[in-house]
Amino acid sequence: MLDISSPFVASLEAPAAEAAITVATRRLRSAVIACEIAPGAFVNEAALAETFGLGRAGIRVALTALAASGFVSRHARQGWRIAPVDSRLVDAVLEARRRLEPSLADRRLGRAELEMLGPLLGLVDSVAGRTDRPALATARTAERQIRDVLAAGTGSLCRNWLADLWDHSDRIVKALDRAGQHVAPADWRPVIAALSRGDDAQEAAAAIGREIERFETAVARGVLAAADALQPPPARSARRRAPRGASRRAEVMSLSKEQQR
Structure with a gap:
């Protein structure tokens, strides 16, 4: 009988976890390329997870992969910044x-x-x-x-x-x-x-x-x-608590709306 608790047996949850991370990476990359999140905007993992219905772990891996390709960068106490279009x-x-x-x-x-x-x-x-x-x-x-x-x-x-x-x-x-x-x-x-x-x-x-x-x-x-329209949103901490009654989803999507004004 297979002992699934054995450390020598691959986790049965691994394939599902890898699939979820792959989905998160593709979805977030697509959103950044399509400017669903405004270029230059600061975002945090929790807000992105809620906005796109993805897990925090997947979002973190996706952001790290995007950073390696130059689409985002990490900033202390401000979260992640989407690379500006400049x-x-x-x-x-x-x-x-x-x-x-x-x-x-x-x-x-x-x-x-x-x-x-x-x-x-x-x-x-x-x-x-x-x-x-x-x-x-x-x-x-x-x-x-x-x-x-x-x-x-x-x-x-x-x-x-x-x-x-x-x-x-x-x-x-x-x-x-x-x-x-x-x-x-x-x-x-x-x-x-x-x-x-x-x-x-x-x-x-x-x-x-x-x-x-x-x-x-x-x-x-x-x-x-389009110089004015391409200006990045004002810098602010993406880690701050969202206003009472406002969802993180609304906060993230508002960044994209600012880009379109």
């Missing part, structure tokens, strides 16, 4: 894109990848020029999937670096969306055409460079126009 972040993202994305030019797209990319390009085209929320959501999702397909053929380390980089890039775009300054989705057709031929890495790299330049110009204009 010129330093934009500059860092642009530098990283110039260093990493040209690596995509060294690969060749196969038939299966081209079959996946065709419908995604069609989705982006179908809502081109529209700035309503559903259209933007469609374009942003499809364009990110295009990037993920292009990165799938790179090595695992490069793919992970690109994923982190593009999450930061997407957060900048989302912050500008919420401020009413919309950056048009990238046109990856020139890059895909060059990669499909497999013998034109130079043209693919040039097309990637042009897209980064377009992104830089659009973001610079957006940040300038």
Whole structure:
């Protein structure tokens, strides 16, 4: 008979706990990238746990993982701070894109990848020029999937670096969306055409460079126009007791509302 109390037997609760932590990490990362919590806001673990219906342990692990990727930072007596969307972040993202994305030019797209990319390009085209929320959501999702397909053929380390980089890039775009300054989705057709031929890495790299330049110009204009809206909420301790009668959930979500004003 199996003695479940034995220290040599793996805990039966471990898989469930690991699953809960994975869910918390994904959910919180998604919320930060989508700017559901205002960039620059201070938050605490208890408020986040209540807001998203997740356990404190999972929230703590998720925040630690986000800190390692530069999305949040920990501050003594103030809790955790969501990284602000500012010129330093934009500059860092642009530098990283110039260093990493040209690596995509060294690969060749196969038939299966081209079959996946065709419908995604069609989705982006179908809502081109529209700035309503559903259209933007469609374009942003499809364009990110295009990037993920292009990165799938790179090595695992490069793919992970690109994923982190593009999450930061997407957060900048989302912050500008919420401020009413919309950056048009990238046109990856020139890059895909060059990669499909497999013998034109130079043209693919040039097309990637042009897209980064377009992104830089659009973001610079957006940040300038939305300077007031992108200002982080006033610094305050996220550890202080919530006002009587007010839930932690309301306190956390109000931070995001301040970003949209």
